[in-house]
Amino acid sequence: MxxxxxxxxxxxxxxxxxxxxxxxxxxxxxxxxxxxxxxxxxxxxxxxASLQFDHGAQFMRAHGSAFAARLAAWERRGIVAPWAGAGRRVGVxxxxxxxxxxxxxxxxxxxxxxxxxxxxxxxxxxxxxxxxxxxxxxxxxxxxxxxxxxxxxxxxxxxxxxxxxxAFAPCWSVMVAAEGASTGDLIEPHEDPIRLIALDASKPGRPEGVRLTIHATAAWSRRHLEEPRASITGSLLEAAERHLRVSLRPIYAEAHRWRYAQVETxxxxxxxxxxxxxxxxxxxxxxxxxxxxxxxxxxxxxxxxxxxxxxxx
Missing domain, CATH: 3.50.50.60 (FAD/NAD(P)-binding domain)
Structure with missing residues (x-):
């Protein structure tokens, strides 16, 4: 049949x-x-409005030949581009x-x-x-x-x-647009409460401006999984200022909870x-x-x- x-x-x-x-x-x-x-x-x-944030996965890397070939083809067509070194590619x-x-x-x-x-x-x-x-x-x-x-x-x-x-680990993600200037591209403390801070404008093809995506560590996200978004935003903003050694003056801040963010098993x-x-x-x-x-x-x-x-x- x-x-x-x-x-x-x-x-x-x-x-x-x-x-x-x-x-x-x-x-x-x-x-x-x-x-x-x-x-x-x-x-x-x-x-x-005019703001844009990659608030989930921040970049791609290839370890095997199949995905390496796909990334290379995308790069030739302008669909991905290098970012932040170490073989990282981002969508454009x-x-x-x-x-x-x-x-x-x-x-x-x-x-x-x-x-x-x-x-x-x-x-x-x-x-x-x-x-x-x-x-x-x-x-x-x-x-x-x-x-x-x-x-x-x-x-x-x-x-x-x-x-x-x-099994999956969760992740709290906070998107921030701020006044002032910022330099760099990717900071990866891997230290509670912050796993990484990505500066969106440093990625190819993005609008200018100070826009940060802050990802919390899996352990911190799990401990604070059910907390209100406002509380999460405040905690991660404060921690980001410590790592960046700047005083952020947010004009926009929003938290997003990824309940199934990253594979653990x-x-x-x-x-x-x-x-x-x-x-x-x-x-x-x-x-x-x-x-x-x-x-x-x-x-x-x-x-x-x-x-x-x-x-x-």
Missing amino acids: KKRRTVAILGAGMAGASAARVLADAGLPVQVFDKGRAVGGRMATRRS PDMTAPVRDLLGDLSVHSATTITRIRRDDGAWYLEDAAAAVHGPFGAVAITFPAPQSAALLDGSGYALPDVGRA ALGVASLYDAALGLGAAGDWCLGARIEAAYDSGAALARTIVADLNGAA
């Missing part, structure tokens, strides 16, 4: 975008679903640019929260928070952070091995896939705490799905 060939990808971060690109390049129809208003996942950019004009490029003109359903998946007569259907049903699909690829993937699977009555074993496998169901999962939590790991994991899952669906054609 022929399998349906359209694939649903849940999540439009790097893993989902990488999977979508491999599937589309192999000739399989793809539909991508994401709860956010914009693609990128943790490769996120926040805008407020923001960190979502590489994800947008991978997704290209593919079908992306933004602001769509998938609450349940179900299998009926050999095909997959997705139910969203607005009670709409999407499908049928021949396969489903879930690329959410592992805790969110596990919750969707459990709530839908399905399972994939070891998803619950992957990875599964050590490229991806997960149940061929009998046509159900898989991918993400940095499969391979490690890097954007490259998300890219590699998504691509690996997509290749498995291509082989499965083409073999059953």
Whole structure:
């Protein structure tokens, strides 16, 4: 019996975008679903009026040949550029640019929260928070952070091995626009409460101005996870002033809580896939705490799905 060939990808971060690109390049129809208003996942950019902040992942680096080749191709096309040394690359004009490029003109359903998946007569259907049903699909690829993937699977009555074993650290992120002047690009104290301070204007293609993104350490974020945003903002601003040895005069300050910011325990496998169901999962939590790991994991899952669906054609 022929399998349906359209694939649903849940999540439009790097893993989902990488999977979508491999599937589309192999000739399989793809539909991508994401709860956010914009693609990128943790490769996120926040805008407020004329202000812009990369408040999630700050940069990318390549350790393997596949992602190195992709970064080089993006750099030739002006989609990424070097920043802050040590092989770091950033998206241009923001960190979502590489994800947008991978997704290209593919079908992306933004602001769509998938609450349940179900299998009926050999095909997959997705139910969203607005009670709409999407499908049928021949396969489903879930690329959410592992805790969110596990919750969707459990709530839908399905399972994939070891998803619950992957663990994440949280991160409080504070975005600050200030008066005055600032120099430098990236400071990484790795000392409570601050893990890093990134000066956004130092990144290629960014607007001028003093805009800082402050990331708290995992330990401090975990201890203060449920505190009010105003309290978090005040604490991290004060700590940033100590590290920068300046008095910041904020004209804008906002905190964002990343509950699943960085992988602490990875599964050590490229991806997960149940061929009998046509159900898989991918993400940095499969391979490690890097954007490259998300890219590699998504691509690996997509290749498995291509082989499965083409073999059953």
